[in-house]
Amino acid sequence: MEKETLRLLCKVNQLALTEEQKDSFLKFMDAREADIKALDAIDTENVERMVHVMPIMTVVREDVEKKLFTRDELQKGAPETMDGYWQVPRVVE
Template identity: 45%
Template sequence: MTAKELEGLMQLNELSLSDKEGADMLSLFEDMKKSEDVLTAIDTENVEVMVHVMPMTNVFREDARKQNFSRESLLAGAPEHTEDSWQVPRLVK
């Protein structure tokens, strides 16, 4: 992992680290990479991935409109909102 690659990851995840935190993160990546050797050592050539540990079922419901929560109650948790919408900075100039 290079500093440039870390910068790319931070951009992708909308995060920022200080210089010291960035240096620590690079060192952490190196440590974690070493810890992954234990996985490489396991032969998984003919092993299927196991995404879910237990049987899964789709959750279906009737295809009918249902109003769970009012717009007002959903907007109540927003950091900023207008009367009926979330509010963000202007995107188009």
């Protein structure tokens, strides 16, 4: 992984990593990339796609409306809010 890619990932995910942590993470990612590339050698022709690692199915719930949280509770940790909206940097020109 490129250093620049990691910098962007940290930015969008709001992660503050030290230089040491960044180096360690880049090494870790390079190793994983090598592991994944090893899989390319396997012939997967005619192998049915695995939808989940465990042979289990989802549970479903009934269509019942419930109000479990107030807006104020949810916005407690928000850096910026305005009139009940989350406020973010302008995304269009």
